[in-house]
Amino acid sequence: MKNYVVTAAIIINKNQILCMQRGDGKYVYIANKFEFPGGKVDDGETYEESLARELMEEMDLKVDVKAEDYFMTVEHDYPDFHITLRSYICHVDTREFNMKEHKSFKWLDIKDLKTVEWPAADYPIVEKLQKTMK
Numbered sequence: 255m256k257n258y259v260v261t262a263a264i265i266i267n268k269n270q271i272l273c274m275q276r277g278d279g280k281y282v283y284i285a286n287k288f289e290f291p292g293g294k295v296d297d298g299e300t301y302e303e304s305l306a307r308e309l310m311e312e313m314d315l316k317v318d319v320k321a322e323d324y325f326m327t328v329e330h331d332y333p334d335f336h337i338t339l340r341s342y343i344c345h346v347d348t349r350e351f352n353m354k355e356h357k358s359f360k361w362l363d364i365k366d367l368k369t370v371e372w373p374a375a376d377y378p379i380v381e382k383l384q385k386t387m388k
């Protein structure tokens with residue numbers, strides 16, 4: 255099975271988390287779900303560089319992602335591929351960004367994260383946030 259290494263940003267502003275909704279796509283089990291913005295790591299870049307690049311590409315959002323902001327990694331098997339999902343906490347001081355690739359977004363309190371649907375790989379992250387950051 256293919257393995258995708260993906261970095262994802264838990265973007266926090268005033269105690270709320272930015273949840274971005276994916277559009278349609280070929281995999282029904284992730285289409286239209288809310289996710290932490292980010293994407294696949296390219297050859298030759300560090301995880302932190304990759305995440306900063308994705309945030310800029312997808313949202314025009316400039317974030318200095320630091321190794322010390324690492325939160326957790328989830329290994330998950332989807333029906334068509336395996337994902338290594340590596341997440342970082344990113345505090346931002348603005349809510350301004352351009353939604354270039356997603357279909358909608360929500361800023362949610364941590365306690366409300368499960369009011370939207372996430373891809374299966376994201377639930378361990380949501381759960382750790384709810385346990386450790388309330």
Ligand SMILES: Nc1nc2c([nH]c(=O)n2[C@H]2C[C@H](O)[C@@H](COP(=O)(O)OP(=O)(O)OP(=O)(O)O)O2)c(=O)[nH]1
Pocket residue numbers: 258260261262284288289290291292293294337339373374375376
């Ligand atoms: N960015 C992000 N991706 C996630 C999360 N959870 C999750 O299962 N994924 C999956 C969805 C995708 O299969 C993959 C991220 O890839 P991507 O966003 O760079 O690429 P994509 O599949 O949308 O499209 P493409 O660039 O391959 O055309 O990781 C998450 O919280 N954030």
